[in-house]
Amino acid sequence: MVAHKTLIAEVPNQFGIAIRVFSDGTIERPFNSPIVPPTPHDPQTQVSSKDVVISHDRLVSLRLYLPKLDHHNEKVPIFLYFHGGAFYFESAFSRVYHTFCQTFASQAKAIIVSVEYRLAPEHPLPACYDDCWEALKWVASHAAENATHTEPWLVQNGDFSRVFIGGNSAGANIAHNVAVRAGSEELPNGVEIHGAIIIHPFFHSSDLVGAETLKGEENISYLIWNFVYPSAPGGVDNPLFNPVGPALDAIACSKILVCVAGKDRLRERGIWYHEALEKSGWEGKLELFEESDEGHDYELLNPRTENARKLIQRLVAFVQE
Template sequence: MASITTDTTKHIISEIPTYITVYSDGTVDRPRQAPTVSPNPDHPNSPSKDIIISQNPNISARIYLPKVSHSETQKFSILVFFHGGGFFFESAFSKIHHEHCNVFVPLANSIVVSVEYRLAPEHPLPACYDDCWNSLQWVASNSAKNPVNAEPWLINHGDFNRVFIGGPSSGGNIVHNIAMRAGSEALPNDVKLVGAILQQPLFFSSYPVGLESVKFKSSDKDLYSSVWNFVYPSAPCGIDNPMINPVGIGAPSLDGLGCDRMIVCVAGKDGLRERGVWYYELVKKSGWKGKLELFEEENEDHVYHIFHPESESAHKLIKHLASFLHE
């Protein structure tokens, strides 16, 4: 009788080199993942704590509160923040995002709810979009008289007439998709989404836009396509799916964006700069009735404000966003 042998050697089944490797035994290696840090409830200017939004699916968040100085009933605008990382790495609890929020919160004088959504490939898209929508719904639900899974910082200090969403890179992509959903689905207690902040947002398509055909190497295009295929392998229309290409096949009109104000932030040295400007122009031409703004920092690269939150350029951006949050 012939013996049956099985190969039990651990081997790579998929990867994006230097970013992520998936092995045959189910383990995943994320070499660029920043270390995580604990919240700091005693921070003098931006106390933070971790909260559970949902246990099925597993969604959590780190919430930051500005310094309450005027009175115990002081109210702040609320920013629901979606971190970057290509949909497959990084965390709301990572050191870089925690340090960014510690700088952002006192300068912007706003509550930040930084969402820990599920990542690909363990949870392929559209899981993260659903998690972020559920998180926004949960924030809005705290405006009720007796909310389920209540959060005291939101109840006591959140201004539910000033609810915003924001995020960098893939987080900016999530912002777009959540804003579109807010245009067709109501939030609890008639809470309205006031504004959306897209920072160097991740969009792409099968064709170049702007100066990409001049600036791009084929490897750049291959990277964005590889990331999308990796995080959403079943995406209808692939890289032209409306979630990555806002005017892709079957995409709803951008005039359906469910917010009153939007700011698109780009950086001159960023490979995604052309896509951010492209998206701004698409929204501008769509017939959307909201207030739209483009902000550019010419001498900076991708998500510079996340990597260097204490830099002069980062402070300039955050102060500009503070004005956007308090218009």
């Protein structure tokens, strides 16, 4: 007798239903971009990539990107990238993120460390935050003079005085929280975060901000947070999701770039976050970049447009400054 599987949960994003959970444990993620392998040497971008497992217990892995260098021991910035997907879909190994990271590595001339963190609901939050913190610690461990079990690209070519973090949407949320954590926990070998890039950040709170009109269960962000972190103390006002508070003062990096898009439903939260940083006790350099005629994650969904190229150029300048 064949057991019937029952749909027990489905959660939308702004494009439609992004995940379905069934009673037999089956999970469908209709919006996932196809998974693609790393490229030892991409002829178009001249970027090499490979996958590395850093924790078998937590199943945390990375895709590393090395740009074409002028000489063997050239030192270049290191950028840890955290992918988006509302904490419950997408992958560092998906085509859309692989393409983005190849382009960014090539233009910024930086080593990209794209983190494959654990997803909800199989691994509810805060698992993803712990995974991304461990990835940053793993990178920092390579700054030791006599480091063992090292990744040669980082040892030979990584400039540990120029370590950046960043991400889009949920990945931007993760980047913010990693920067907050760095304010209270030291990284190995004295490594510090130089800068953070916050693209179309996925934040929320119980209060409306800006032009928002939907509260509680009417708001997609509210539904998603309660799905990915059902036991969160404080609900949507948990500091991991509502960043406006004393923790802003302790963010540990020298500069932050916040990127928003005029047609993105998350725009108001990005502006809210930027304004809160301006008013906080954080003393770093703060910048805002807005593209008024674009929507959420346009640089990923339409990477060949002029506006996507403009955003990439701004990110490149931020890393190279």
